[in-house]
Amino acid sequence: MLIHSLETFLFRQRPLVILAFAFFTAVLGFQASNIHLDASFNKNIPLQHEYMQTYVQYSEEFGGANTVYISVCDKEGDIFNPEFFEALKGVHDQLFFIPGINRTLVNSLYSPSTRFIEVVEDGFAGGPVIPADFQADKQGLATVKQNVEKAGIVGRSVSDDYSCAMVSSQLLEKNPDTGESLDSIALANELEKQIREKFEDENISIHIIGFAKMIGDVATGAKDVVVFFAIAIAITSLMVWIFCRSLLLTVLPIVCSFMAVVWQLGMLNTLGFGLDPMSILVPFLVFAIGVSHGVQMINSIGKRVHEGMTAREASCASFVKLLIPGGIALLSDTVGFLTLLNIDIGIIRELAITASVGVAIIILTNLFLLPVLASYIDFDKQFKAQPEGTHDHIWRAMSSFTKPKVAYSILAVTALLYVFGYVKSQDMKIGDMQAGAPALHADSRYNQDTFLITDRYAISTDILKVIVETKESGCTYHSVMNQIDQFQWRLENVEGVQSAVSLSSVAKVVNTGFNEGNLKWRSLPRNTNSLVQSTARIETSTGLLNRDCSVMPIILFLEDHKAETIERIVNEVKAARDELQNDEVTFRLASGSAGVMAATNEAVSAAQVPMLWYVYGAVVVLCLLSFRSVKATVAVVLPLFVVSTLAQALMTYLEIGLTVSTMPVIALGVGIGVDYGIYILSTMVESLRNGSSLRTSYFNALKERGSAVLFTGLTLAIGVSTWVFSALKFQVDMGILLTFMFLVNMLGAIIVLPALASILWRDNNKES
Template sequence: MFVKSLEKFLFKQRAIVIGVFTAITLVLGYQASNIHLDASFNKNIPLNHEYMKTYVKHSDDFGGANSIYISVCDKNGDIFNPEFFESLKSVHDQLFFIPGVNRTLVSSLYSPSTRFIEVVEDGFAGGPVIPADFNADKAGLQKVKQNIEKAGLIGRMVADDYSCAMVSSQLLETNPETGEKLDSIALAQQLETEVREKFENDKISIHIIGFAKMIGDVASGAKDVVLFFAVAIVITALMVWIFIRSTVLTILPIACSIMAVIWQLGMLNSLGFGLDPMSILVPFLVFAIGVSHGVQMINSIGKRVHEGFSAKQACSASFCTLLIPGGIALMSDTVGFLTLLTIDIGIIKELAITASLGVAVIIFTNLFLMPVLASYIDFDKRFKALPADSHDHLWEKMSRVTKPKNTAIILVITALLYGFGWMKSQEMKIGDMKAGAPSLHEDSRYNQDTFLITDRYAISTDILKVIVEIHDDNLDDDIAYDCTSHATMDLIDQFQWRLSNVQGVQSAISLSTVAKVVNTGYNEGNLKWRSLPRNSSSLVQSTARIETSTGLLNRNCSVMPIILFLEDHKAETIERVISSIKAAKAEMETEQVKFLLASGAAGVMAATNEAVEAAQVPMLWYVYGAVIILCLISFRSVKATIAVVLPLFVVSTLAQALMTYLEIGLTVSTMPVIALGVGIGVDYGIYILSTMIGELRKGNTLTHSYFLALKERGSAVLFTGLTLAIGVSTWAFSALKFQVDMGVLLTFMFLVNMLGAVIILPALASVLWRKEK
């Protein structure tokens, strides 16, 4: 009754409806033109995770994880020449003045805090590694080299082979000049133009890594997404024309789907959101889903025209026929995407909003507006003359899957595939599977810079910090007591030693490490004395000169980090190290000394991996729960719901197995793909089954009902699955590795979900509706 009333209103006021949609599109189109790429470090981390609470609490004392590293290298392999030190100083100064860089933490050989200490006859001597009167002549360079060795900077601030030197700093969350959130993409561009392009020459090479630089490179590669979008539109348009053989009807679903994307981007900008480079593929998915529903509408209209309906009658009848199944399918998609809001990571929440908005507007652009626009089309004689039964022989063969023998074979194969997929999916790793930035290709400039820095320095940029907090009610906040306790320092030293022997830990450092070195110096440099003093006065002597700027202690020495340098940030490496830390923590932690996870870049990754792992199963429950509830409301049948949902579940499991095979870890950027795949796949099943059930209720046999469903919907389902798979398969040529991976996964989901709807679904129906055979 409601559908009929809505149909009468829409088709009686067609001009008003078109005018309203046009006005909305113009307004939202203007808003969409102002949307910008928006990337933030904090959006990518679970701020409410236990580790991140520790990270935020101590970030002022020990810095955050949003760092930038610039390795300045001499192409001849020897930094001790005037040209190199001039370039190094220039890079240091340039980085210092870039807005958003934490200037107090800019570190290099030219930093005043970069000092050396040595044992001399009269006690200790020391000073800046590069003295104030430094002159880059032979004597001056030799002096700096000696100071570097005395300060123990080889492998940390200077490459093992003296070919490079490091300039590093941490980034602020806000730009101090504007007071606004730091634009990581703009900062990455500044690093390119004001550092790399300015100082790289035939003698000096510049290598830059860090979250901001990685996001900048991803954003640069993401610009090609527009090209792939255009290619996908052309491919889709060509395929639609081959399917329909009508230029006007080809343009219609394409135009309405593009309109849905414009509405989506316009509303995002109106709500104050930007478009994150990691979710820039979502508009294409909205376009793809829109085309899928648009082709169903055009196909239905064509069928009515073949039956002798006028254009307006055909469009009106198609609207009434498809509003409920199409609306339920799109509502399932929307609610399924909204369930991603339960995952407490900013970028996934934004993706949920982006995807759900886009899918929701398809209900209006493709189910409401499209039939109204199509009602004005004068269908030519050639279109009307196309035989309505041209594919009946194919549909007749496909309908045989409902025969008992064929059903048994299909369900056995499906069960075997599911069993295989489930076993492989258990091997899927949580986190990155490869070194470097997984979003970029291995041969990208960013990853090559990462590999060079990892290879030439003894420490890595994958840092994990265990924060040691001392809790003692007798301590005075203004006096440093904890460094004077041998028991406390020895416990930290044992904890560090245990972790430094874990596979995947390259090296480790803490206040106890430096204290032992200083104690050696107080004893004529004899290595036999490289141990922690057992009395408080000696401990004070060993730690008093260690400044808070080293990042090894806070103001009153009540908090001290143990810094672990990991070989890489692969999922298995982080998981192994975190497990070892938890085991050591359980054995060694006391009421006074607490070992807290975690800070540093690898600590953030560990928290993110745990958040993703914790959210993985609930997310699937929420997505499938939403689909099940809407299917029950739509079909009012448990059997129908099982027939739609079960193939989706099999395909989701096989997609996880494919991720394992392709070495794609479950991360912030890949986890939503499973939910998106369910949303895309449910459409096929709902369209096929809604027609089947309608025919069953008329008294047809199940086999004939499926034949009629294929006749009505089969062409559109097969066409959209194939067309969209071809469209995303072009992503194999993308400059972004994660887009290549998404292209493979989506191609798989488009095709296999389509096959599940036309093969597994009717086979299940044959079992569920046995009496109707």
């Protein structure tokens, strides 16, 4: 038999096995030391989604969603003073020279493209808002103030209360200095050093937002994860020591689990991956899973030594006994994580690879290496086993869960909880539930900057662009421009849309100017020559048209990027598109930051149910292969399904939306939760096949595995519960969800599983 062949090889060649693991640990440890944080905007979006195809196609002409906004504010409340304009020019010029900034799209009051037009007696007059000969004296500042008001940029380039002015730009995908993909974290650090540190003082405040800056702040907060990792190791070590009361046996599973993390990071670096700030928590989960299986192995070896075996005999027996259930549990975890590869979002796919590689390595470190190392330990001195039967009264009381009357009560309560969870889970939102960056706390510097910009400017940084495609010179045809105008008007009146702008709306304003500023003429000219006159002065740099006027975006400024807001507006866009689109005009979703969020939300929504099917499908197949029993498979999987549903209900209750960062938690929770059930049921099934009654079989399973299952459930829950103190909001959310899933999955394995067994193995339950 393969298992016995492996056993013979491992324990006959123990020094060679240990030497091999030491060699690979040294090599992969060196590789792990070179791993770096890696964040990219494109990894966070579903590039194959319909909206993102539009986004990519037109990102060069109309800009993408990877934008940086810098609001320069005067603390006294009025920007029209020499000191402020010196700071504003400094920020504009400094941003221009930061690598990764698209210099052609740097926009502020100092940009030549920021112009004003006014109606004068002889027609139109205009020019740059800040003249080339500008001097920051009383007369020059008064002129700029007049030009700002004439340009109609109050609320966009200048805040509503004249306390701030905006500098913004799109980011490039490649760093022009290196030719490599733009390092968002490095760019965020440059913004801090070159902009905030240089220009913020007692009179001037700097407020910076954008994806790159958000990722930089997340990366800064992610450094604290190392502290939480150390706390988790300390807590886990203490709990393991309490469990086995031996320093050496405490170190053994900790070292093997830590080795798995080192191998994982080394493998990732070898494969060319970095560690994204959004998946930096995965190594802790790998460590936690490793400790869970390591404790099972130590517990099994200790019990066999207590029964009279030598350390080597006990290690061999435990290896043979636990390789199948432990291996199946870890394979279930691995395959479950790999199902996340089905989701077309780069960061989730990287997380899937990171988690699955780590869990697969645990099979080697904790199921192969650990028993080999344990075979050298004098368990008689190290393992302070409890006297036989110490906890029998607890296990005997818990074995009553298999009694039909008790089992029916447990299943009735479970059914009620499932119904409640299912109903509540239907209200779970896809996407962000809070304003600002959901990965960070509301009181973080980034979110405070976001709230200030949103409050002081009339436009939002949450932008949805609908791309209008038409024939060449389409802006000279009244029928085309009228379709755009109707579309814009309809969307301007949707709840959640703050304002909107398009070439059509600007052309109406220009037409008013050609007619002495009379508001009665704020309409689209029907005459082609008049329409040409109204659009000719509008440059492509405004982002409202391309060179041949065949593509014209409608730009919607949203009140926020909450899931319900984006969903409502996107649905209205689709409805308007179905009604107004014709052979002449095509309306395409979407670009802008809100367009990216809409695509991401739809991708997450579409992948949610298939992901669960794949995860549970993998677990079902592996359980069938392991137990060769439908009944055993149902007993393991059904409690997991109930807990997953309750976890979704908890997300609804806590207002945690299903996002790129929270979606993998469900798969992670199922993958880790299956371990409890497999370990308990493997011993139960073996006892049942030997002719024992169901209650006796469950009692034997608890006696053999109960302490370790309870211990690992509590230890894992305590470890992740410390995340509630994290500086990262998404880590807090993941900590709450994982704590819930670790604890409730453990309770499901020791309470619901035996109750189900009472029904499924009715014939074996007669004496109960």
